[in-house]
Amino acid sequence: MTLTYKIAASIVRLLGIKKIFKKPKKEILEYAEKQNAKSAFDIDKAMKRASRKKYFLFDRKAMGHRFLTYQKNENPGKGAVLYLFGGGMIMGPDKLDYSLSERIMEKTGKDVWLLFYPLCTADRNIQETYKVCFETYKIMTETYEADNISVLGFSSGAVLSLGIFLHNNALGKPLPMPSRIIAVSPGGLPNNNKAESKEIWEKLEALNQKDIMIDPAYFNTAREIMTGEEDLPEYMTDGTSGDFSNFPETYFYYGENECLYAYAEYFEKAMKKYDANYEIIVGKGMCHCYPLIRIFREGREAQDEIIKLLKS
16 A cells, blocks of 8 residues: 555545535435535536547537547547446536546547436436436447447446446346446445345445445435335345346456445355356455546556556
8 A cells, every 4th residue: 555545545534524424315415416516517618628638529418418428539439438427326527537538538549428427316316317327328339339338437337337237137138238347336225124234234334444435324325315215126226136147348346445345245246146257356455436546556557457448
């Protein structure tokens, strides 16, 4: 573990980010609304940057929701990456997501689709999120061969990167699978009505003291936010319960010191059950979504490794 990482982790602890996740539903949604306002996307500024850096940026929509396409050339390339940001399903993309989307496009030569999927709010549950993600991937398959599409997701976006194709299987497999999925820190929301939830809660709590960012207390609140009053398919809130048959090459990235690392073994069991090809990469001593951050060596190396996978 590098000194730079240790310093960054200490700063995060001092900022008390974890405290946010212990707040009640109303306060968490209010906090998310304020954060989303601060990081609101400026399309004019983004277009000027694209022009200055000599690439093409297209602003499009799927089911009324924005997605950006970063392209080296005016016409679509041969391959593409669907990028799904993290934020607990309540916060939108930020500068890190825009810069990484741009970086992936530059380093791989592939188009990058950054989807502003619908967030869960007091009056919108995760079912709409799945519909929009599925429709966006469908549009991609009309532009590129599925074998030339990769899907990358962070945190809640990692859940969706897997969930799109669990949803596809649940619908009878109407769309072809992509070439690969890279899911960084995916987890689930324990269903407290199930006896087996006790085991995952114990594992989440055991890792809680090591986690500098997320408190498991949020998962109960998140389940309430994401499901609302509806009875949704369990795979939409806990991907480990879904059908992984016919899944493509799938990579899971976890930080050893994040509570969501508890889900690694459950995803592994699910992948083995359906004889799916997978690999789990664990960053020793690392935090949640560490490959997203380039200021410390461990994050840079993991991010460069992911970009290399996306390029192949």
